[in-house]
Amino acid sequence: MSRFHSLRRGRRAPAVTFSLVVALAVSAIVSPASAAPQTPARTGFTTTRAAEQAVCEQRFLPLPRSDSFREHLRTITEHPHPAGSDAQRRVGRYLAGAMEAAGLEVVSHPYDVYLPQLTDDVEVHIVTPVAMQLSNREPELEEDRFSGHPELLNGWNAFSGSGDVTAEVVYANFGRREDYRALDSIGVSVAGKIVVARYGGNFRGYKVKFAEERGAVGVVMFNDPGPGGPDALLPYPDGPMMNSQTIQRGSVLTLPWTGDPLTPFEPALPLDGDREVERLDPSEVPLHSIPVLPLGYGPASEILNRMEGREAPEAWHGGVEGVTYRIEGGPGLTVRVRVDQPKALTRVVNVVGTLRGTEFPNEWFVLGAHYDPWGFGAIDPNGGTAMLLTLGEALGELAEAGCPPRRSIMIAHWDAEEAGIIGSTEWVEEFREELEANAIAYINADGAVSGSNFGASSSPSLKDQILEATKAVAYPGTDDSVYDWWIKRAGTDADEPSLGNLGGGSDHVAFYTHAGVPSGALSSGNPGGVYHSNYDNFAWYERFGDTEFVFGPMVARTDGVLALRFANADVLPYDVERYAADVRTHLASLHEVADARGLDVAFPALATAVDDLEDAAGDLAAARERWTASGDVKPAAAERVNRALIGLEKAWLNDRGLQDRPWSRSLYVSPDPFSGYASWMLPGLRYEIETDNRAALRGWERVYVNAVRGLAARMRTVEQMIEESR
Ligand SMILES: [Zn+2]
Incomplete structure (x- = not known):
């Protein structure tokens, strides 16, 4: 018998109405089994709604189940199923069926993209x-x-x-x-x-x-x-x-854009569809x-x-x-x-499930992972796939039990990531305007579960809520929360766990660097050496991965709490104050890079702009807190404010893109254009430093000053909207 037996068995929540759930609030909060914090004071929530949220989270936490996680992973990885294969089409249908059974509305999004044939x-x-x-x-x-x-x-x-x-x-x-x-x-x-x-x-x-x-x-x-x-x-x-x-x-593939090689900026819609898409000739693409x-x-x-x-x-x-x-x-x-x-246009299919928000269906919290591997892909990617299916089931069950999300939660399974982050990019290009307006956040789960080492990285505005979510979830086999475990690992003198900056190399790239959607990734892994090999399979996973199938549900719980807080808050709980702190850290790193190259650089105007940003963010956070503390947050006013909060991150978008990379629109982050995986922070400045182009630095500093001032101005506008709503 496993030492995780009690967790694995889980508790099935009875279907109860929401008023009954509220009536149970007190007993649920004082339940000794509860791993969640007892105080409902929570960024973005009025006291009343925080109490409802606490009840719903307690209902949610036992729902992601090990047996379900294991069964999904085993089924999906029964056969090799790379993008373009018949087996992958079968897996796509399985994902759609599993999400429909969980109560999600499922839509398949096909694209015809340029892929190597599976020879x-x-x-x-x-x-x-x-x-x-x-x-x-x-x-x-x-x-x-x-x-x-x-x-x-x-x-x-x-x-x-x-x-x-x-x-x-x-x-x-x-x-x-x-x-x-x-x-x-x-x-x-x-x-x-x-x-x-x-x-x-x-x-x-x-x-x-x-x-x-x-x-x-x-x-x-x-x-x-x-x-x-x-x-x-x-x-x-x-x-x-x-x-x-x-x-x-x-x-x-090393192109200055991500996704289908033949359709930068445009979705590679099906050849037999209604809308014609212009495709480059392969000879025009630097393959x-x-x-x-x-x-x-x-x-x-x-x-x-x-x-x-x-x-x-x-x-x-x-x-x-x-x-x-x-x-x-x-x-x-x-x-x-x-x-x-040989290479040819090949049909790939993203499978997207939506748990529709009851009050603001057009505000989307998106979670996703690719589902195409090189072989079986038990670790990369399908530990993440199975986790997302388990999460979808838990959220569906939670909705049935009286806690449907107020905003929509989407769970996306992307195709053809391995060949060049293709499925997710085509989807972002198809729905870019909607995503810029509606998407609260994107959380990636590529190969997110293969063991016990929890970690996360994200854009500044999600960091605080990711840390908070880990406090609500128990770390399997211990009395610790995930947060406790994580900070112990960071070392005794750490103020907080080490929460990294998101880099390149997976499906968040289009969301984050092309559409300006705040993005993050949570995962829990083990050391291994079977990456992209035929040995990344269920036999490896059962012996060396998440062997008790408890870390899949743990990541699902953490992702779920994070999603539910953004989905249900009165006012979106973005960490608006983290931008200034993180930009200062990135500027300090840029100085180190410049020093190492013997370049003497200074950005005085940018430093001043960041000081102003810090003030604006502090005022905005305080206004939000006063508003929720007043208990009087009207949905219509909140909707306007939340739209504006979603817009904050777009201050980083530069329509002309970065140097030699018009598709990379974020001034905040990009993949390293000289190495691929690692992230470059403040990439417009970094590029000129890396290429010793001092003359161009002044111009780019102005671009950054404008972006930071733009972000501060957006924050001032939101603060104003809040003050006028009170
Ligand atoms: Zn992957």
Whole structure:
């Protein structure tokens, strides 16, 4: 029997009317099983509504159930189901059915997007000094009943070019911009060569982009196990980490926009639909043309061990045992890479369920995760998918039990994220105007559940409410709340848990950086080394992931409390005061980046604007508090104020976008344009610092001063609206 047994069993809430729920309020609040704070004083809530909310949260917390979470995950990951496959269409129908059964209104949103076809026609050989074909498929394992599935594919990289090349090799470390520059500086050219690079350090697409720019004819990327150590976890199947045959698949697309390569700014609506969409010709899009493929470190070491050039610097040494990492292979070693990767317009389908708000149906709190994997995708993405289904069921049941949300809660399952964040981006492009006007927040759940380590990152205006939500939820197997557990992990002298800034690389990108929707991501994971491999499956998950299936419900509870507070508050409880504090932190980081480059920069006008922003935010927060404390918040007035609050984040949108990236409209955050995954804060300024363009900094400082003043002015307007409503 599990030590989490009592949590797993859960309590089913009887269907009661809301007045009965209110009558039960007192007993629910003093219930000893309650993990929620006892005081109903809550940002954005009048006292009366806070009491109702406390009751509804107590009803909600037991509803996300382990058995349901487990069953959804097991069913969804029964077969490999990458975007464009028949299996993925079946999974899409399953998601729609599960959300309908939970009481959500479900709409499917199809798009025809440019995708590599699911052929894995790739091979890699050593040609000289020996003839040897290298394995590019994970072998079947006795301990893993999924690993021999006939529909599994070889290792491949989406948006590789097609071609058949034979050449000498050069090792480029992680294939970062600085790595290629280091090769340039010692006079090593990759022109006409095949680049061998280890995964890590940047988004894999940039390894290819920089190689191609320097004339390389192909790229082989490999999983490097990194430094071992006495406490190192064991390789799969004895432990959760990569083994010598584990392959990381993944897209290598590096376009200055996210989503369908052929339709930047526009939704890739179906070819057979009513509205015609202009599509670029693939020849007009800067796709990579050289062949690229991934290997496990076992096969890769066959190449590395035969290299004969000078030894690579210490920092370039990876962790493959017995290998001396060298820069050049020398003329005696030639490698052949062959990739045949046709691409075509392919139907993908997002599945979106809505729990309609009873009072403000056109204000949306959106949660989402992609549902397409490379293989089975038990961790990435479907731990998140199963969590969202469990959350949808709990919210549906809660509505039945007398606590429907006042605003709409949407649960979205995106298709084709892996190839280039495509499904979510097309949806945001289709509904951009509505989202800018209606979307309160977007919470992403990509691979959100694979274990016990809780974490979160978000835009400033969601941070406070994310922290508050974690206080309401119990951490499984302890007497702690998620918050308690999280802050203990941050260290004894921390004021708050470490709540990061959201970066690139998943479905929040279009919401956050293109449409200006405040965004966040909550997750709970375990260490593992099966990312994007055929071993990311239910067998791994049962042994090394969320083995008791308790962390899925924990994340669902936290996401749910967060959603319910934004859905039910009288006045939207955005953390308006966090903007100024966070911008100051980002400015300090920019100074560090500039210092490291020997640049002396100062932004006095911007610093003054941030001081004014702090004042405006403090006044707005105080006005909101007085208003809710008065207990007299009329719905019509609140609706006007809430619309204006939703508009705050749009002060960061720049219609012309960022340098060389018109699609990236947020001045606040963007993916790092030179590495992909990491986030750049205040990216317009960061770009000029990174490219040593001091002359352009002044102009960009003015852009930022205007944005910050614009945000402060919007806050003053909202404060005024509140004062006039009282
Ligand atoms: Zn993912």
